[in-house]
Amino acid sequence: MSDARSTILTAIRATLRPDRAAADPAAIAAAAAGLLLRVPPLRPDRVRGAAAEAFLARVASPAVGASAERIVSLAGLPDAVRRYLAAHDLAASIALQPHPELCALDWSGIATHPRIDLDEPVAVGLALGGIAETGSLVFHSGPTAPTLFAFLPLHHIVAVAAERIWPWLEDYAAALATLPVPRNVNLVTGPSGTTDIEGTLVRGAHGPGHLHVVLVDPAYHPPASDAA
Amino acid sequence: MTQPAFAARVDRALADPDLKRAIERTTGTARSKRAAAVAAWPDFAAARELGRDIKDHVTANLDHYLLTFERNATAAGAIVHWARTAQEACDIVVGICKAAGAASVTRAKSMLGEEIGLPHALADAGIERVETDLAEHIIQLAGDPPSHIVWPALHKTREQVAALFRAHHHDPGALATVAAMVASARRELRRRFMAADVGISGANFLIADTGAVCTVTNEGNAELTTTPPRVHIVTAGIEKLVPSTAHAMSLLRLLVRSATGAEVTQYTTFHCGPRRPGDADGPTAFHIVLVDNGRSRMLAEGLAEMLRCLRCGACLNHCVVFRQIGGHAYGGTYPGPMGAVLTPVLDGLAGTQDLPHACTLNGQCQEVCPVAIPLPTLLRGWRERSWREGLEPGVVRGSLFAWRFLVLRPALYRPATALALRVMRLFARRGWIARMPLAGGWTRHRDLPSPARQTFMAQLRQRRPSA
Structure with a gap:
């Protein structure tokens, strides 16, 4: 349809550039960059203090609707998963995202499989990072991060490193600009939901019904004992 | 769609007590949640001006951004198509489906797909279409067109939805609550996602500098529609461009708050090309159909401001006329104030000239529009043109x-x-x-x-x- 392409472009240019001047990419880029300079002072007041703290608070807020906990190192993730499975009365069998850092952990007592089923009860994954402003997890698809891990399970347990929490949406966009663009970027904010019947919010539409975020924060000092 | 037909549709809508109740349940919630979200953002007014300026910047350089997007999307492995009209767009989509030997396609809600008549085109080609958005699933079972651009099944009460699911679902269960209805739809559609040959979605934003397509959803159905099938087809209006991911973020803040009152949707996804080497999932072919269908004419004929529209639906939820008559009475793909501006472009003014009159000019729509579209002014423009062209009775x-x-x-x-x-x-x-x-x-x-x-x-x- 090269005909369609030239017809559309010709029609647009007839309106935008009646003098037939060519578009000036440098001037357009400068104008686009100028628009972004206006963003920081007018953002909603969401992130104060440490980004990881703001992220954790946002994730567990009713608006996002996920649950969250904090551990000091990734080695503690299997224990966190065991606690979650026990608390929710789930079988000790998980789809484990095929990420080398996850596969290297000690999963004894839990059966793990690398492929995800259509009705997978529990999947455990590792996010590339998180965004404090919105409480979003960031996933980049790839060989160690299949997209469907974030969409098929009923319970999705996700570890994310505290040093990979970006304060604002724009901070993530700036980081993305320095990385190879993946096939899929998924920003995941809470469990799936729908308001399609009379505007009533119901969790667990087609994606996960439960999202549990495990923040891996070496600077965190857990309480000395449960009694503390 | 002559004048008596519009009047008759309005009469029918006004006589339906269920409809009024259904509209008020959803739009009432949407209005109060939007108001709370806006109140929690002191600089909303300034953010709205920025949103307007980003969209106007793109419109003023639309040729540049279209070509930049095409170049970057192609470099990422996408196949970019161009369509002047709805018919051309449908022919392209059906052609891709046939070439892929597709028997079944899943579809994630897209108003552009409705605009170009894609459901009919697929049916005419003998291709099974499975709507995966819950609301689209409901209206597909009911055989209805959408009645709202964000909540297509807004005209259905929960009692009516339960009756539909009881009649059509294989394993409906008791359906006593809205949650049970959602669970029944989840069971019903689960297997369909994996069985489809082609997944079709729309686009909320086209990111020029990466060539990615951004979709926002809450249910997760879009990703389950676009990831498992062999082929992913995107249909997108040419006005959906933004310069970069960062620009999209500013518009996302405005779009989601204005649509549902949430701060962000559960799933914000950027799709960029087909499956890469080593990927465990994702489509092997990725097509993007860029659709004009009247948009370059809007640019030429004084409706450039309408190209800002993010399709959030706030103008519908706040319109005193929409709240009385609902979406179907408007007779076009897009209802409410934004629909009354767009339908004469898409269907011709002769026959739709009543829509710009179905407005009290109270200005609510412009006030809540996240990109400050002067909807009352644009509606008055249509009224004047209707008068000049002798279309008034x-x-x-x-x-x-x-x-x-x-x-x-x-x-x-x-x-x-x-x-x-x-x-x-x-x-x-x-x-x-x-x-x-x-x-x-x-x-x-x-x-x-x-x-x-x-x-x-x-x-x-x-x-x-x-x-």
Whole structure:
């Protein structure tokens, strides 16, 4: 349809550039960059203090609707998963995202499989990072991060490193600009939901019904004992 | 879609008590949640101006951004198609489906898909279409067109949805609650996601500098529609471009708050090309169909401001007319104020000229629009054009000419209005007129206040101390 392409472009240019001047990419880029300079002072007041703290608070807020906990190192993730499975009365069998850092952990007592089923009860994954402003997890698809891990399970347990929490949406966009663009970027904010019947919010539409975020924060000092 | 048809559709809508209840349940929630989200953002007004300026910047350089997007999307492995009309767009999509040997396609809600008539085109080609958005699933079962751009099944009460699911689902269960209905749809659609040969989605943003397509959803159905099948087809209007991911973020803040009152959707996804080497999932072919369908004409004919529209639906939720008559009465793909501006572009003004009149010009739509589209001004533009093109009915034209004749002649106008007052007061009972000849259009639905004893001019003469 090269005909369609030239017809559309010709029609647009007839309106935008009646003098037939060519578009000036440098001037357009400068104008686009100028628009972004206006963003920081007018953002909603969401992130104060440490980004990881703001992220954790946002994730567990009713608006996002996920649950969250904090551990000091990734080695503690299997224990966190065991606690979650026990608390929710789930079988000790998980789809484990095929990420080398996850596969290297000690999963004894839990059966793990690398492929995800259509009705997978529990999947455990590792996010590339998180965004404090919105409480979003960031996933980049790839060989160690299949997209469907974030969409098929009923319970999705996700570890994310505290040093990979970006304060604002724009901070993530700036980081993305320095990385190879993946096939899929998924920003995941809470469990799936729908308001399609009379505007009533119901969790667990087609994606996960439960999202549990495990923040891996070496600077965190857990309480000395449960009694503390 | 002639004038009697619009009037008849409105009459039918007004006579349906279920419809009014269904509209108020959803739009009422949407209005209060949006108000709370906006109130929690002190700089919303400034953010809205920025959103407007980002969209206007893209519109002013649309050719540049289209070519930049095409270049980057192609470099990422996408195949980019261009379509001048709805027919061309449908032909391209159906052609891709046939070339892929597709028997079944899943579809994630896209208003552009509705605009170009894709459901019909797929049906005509004998390709099974599975709508995966919950609301689209409901209206597919009901055989209805969408009645709202964010909540397509807004016209259905929960009782009506339960009846539909009971009739069509394989394992509906008790369906006593909305949650049970959602669970039934989840069970019903689960297997369909994996069985599809092609997944079709729309686009909320086209990111020029990466060539990615951004979709926002809450259910997760879009990703389950676009990831498992062999082929992913995106249909997108050419106005969906933004310069970069960072620009999209500013518009996302505005879009989601204005649509549902949430701060961000559960799933914000950027799709960029087909499956890469080593990927465990994702489509092996990725097509993007860029659709004009009247948009370059809007740019040329004074409707460039409408190309800002993010399709958030706030103007519908706040429109006093939409809230009375719902979406179907408008007769086009897009209802409410934004629909009354767009439908004459898409379907022609002759036959849709009533839509710009179905408006009180109270300005609510412009006030809540996240990109400050001057909707009342654009609607007035259509009214003027309808008048110039002679599309207004003879009785309206005749009445306006008669009124002009009188108003230009004060010596006639003053006694004529004084007489009209006296006649109207004959029909008044306790300050209200319930019935009066020639006023049935008004008094059928509400009373008319009895006019003052004297005309404004007469009262003015009496009150002036010396004139």
